Amino acid sequence: MALDPHLEPHWDSAALITIDMQRDFLSDGAFGLAGTTEVLPNLGKLTAAFRSAGRPIVHIVRLYPADGLDVDRVRRTLVQDGGQFVRPGSPGRLLxxxxxxxxxxxDDALLRGEPQLLGPAEYALYKPRWGAFYRTRLDELLTGHGVDTVVFAGCNLPNCPRASIIEAHERDxxxxxxxxxVSQASEQGFREIAGxxxxxCTTAEAVSPAP
Structure with a gap:
C-alpha cells in the first residue's frame, strides 16, 4: 500500500536524531534503562549509513548540574540530594x-545552547527537558541543512523520544x-506513535534506501 504523501519520509533530506545515548543511561549505567545498551549495534548501523550519505546527525544529550535548578521537576529532588548522573565533567555524561x-x-558550550560539532554535519546538542526542540536550536540546525524528515532512535521511548516526536510533528x-x-519500547507505544x-521502520529498512 502506498504511503500517505504527506507522511512519506524524504530520505535524501533526512536527519538522524539520537536521544540520550549517554553512558549513565546505558543498561548498566548509574541511571541505567533496560534495553539501551542492546540497541547500540543498530544505532551504529544507522549512524554509519547517515555519515556515508552525508546526511546530518544530531546527538541529543542531557546534562544535570549539581544544583538541579534546571532539571525536570520529577528528577530535581534526586539531583539536589546528590544523585550523580550525566553531571557535567563526569565520564557518565559522555555518549x-x-x-x-x-x-x-x-559542557559549557552545550549548556549555553550551542551545538557542538563532532564531525561533518554531526553535532551534539543539549536539551534541558524531555523534548529535543524545547529551548534548543534543533529546528534552526535542521532548517540550515535543508532537513524535512527526522529519524529518531535512542533511549527510553515513553519519555524523551516520544516528547521529541510530538514536537517534530508540531513543526511539520x-x-x-x-x-x-529505541529502548523501553512496547507495541502499545508504537501504536500511539504511529497514530x-x-x-x-526497522534499522534495515532505514538504511536500505541509502538516506
Whole structure:
C-alpha cells in the first residue's frame, strides 16, 4: 500500500536524531534503562549509513548540574540530594563509546545552547527537558541543512523520544521512528506513535534506501 504523501519520509533530506545515548543511561549505567545498551549495534548501523550519505546527525544529550535548578521537576529532588548522573565533567555524561567521532563533550558550550560539532554535519546538542526542540536550536540546525524528515532512535521511548516526536510533528517535519533502535519500547507505544503520523521502520529498512 502506498504511503500517505504527506507522511512519506524524504530520505535524501533526512536527519538522524539520537536521544540520550549517554553512558549513565546505558543498561548498566548509574541511571541505567533496560534495553539501551542492546540497541547500540543498530544505532551504529544507522549512524554509519547517515555519515556515508552525508546526511546530518544530531546527538541529543542531557546534562544535570549539581544544583538541579534546571532539571525536570520529577528528577530535581534526586539531583539536589546528590544523585550523580550525566553531571557535567563526569565520564557518565559522555555518549556511548563509538557512537560519535569525538568522545569529549564541551559542557559549557552545550549548556549555553550551542551545538557542538563532532564531525561533518554531526553535532551534539543539549536539551534541558524531555523534548529535543524545547529551548534548543534543533529546528534552526535542521532548517540550515535543508532537513524535512527526522529519524529518531535512542533511549527510553515513553519519555524523551516520544516528547521529541510530538514536537517534530508540531513543526511539520516528516517523522520516522526506528523501532529496533529505541529502548523501553512496547507495541502499545508504537501504536500511539504511529497514530500521530509517524512512520515506523526497522534499522534495515532505514538504511536500505541509502538516506
Amino acid at each position: 556511548a563509546e563509538g557512537l560519535a567521532p569525538i568522545d569529549e563533550l564541551d 517535519y516528516r517523522v520516522v521512528l526506528v523501532t529496533d533502535a 500521530l503520523g509517524t512512520t515506523l
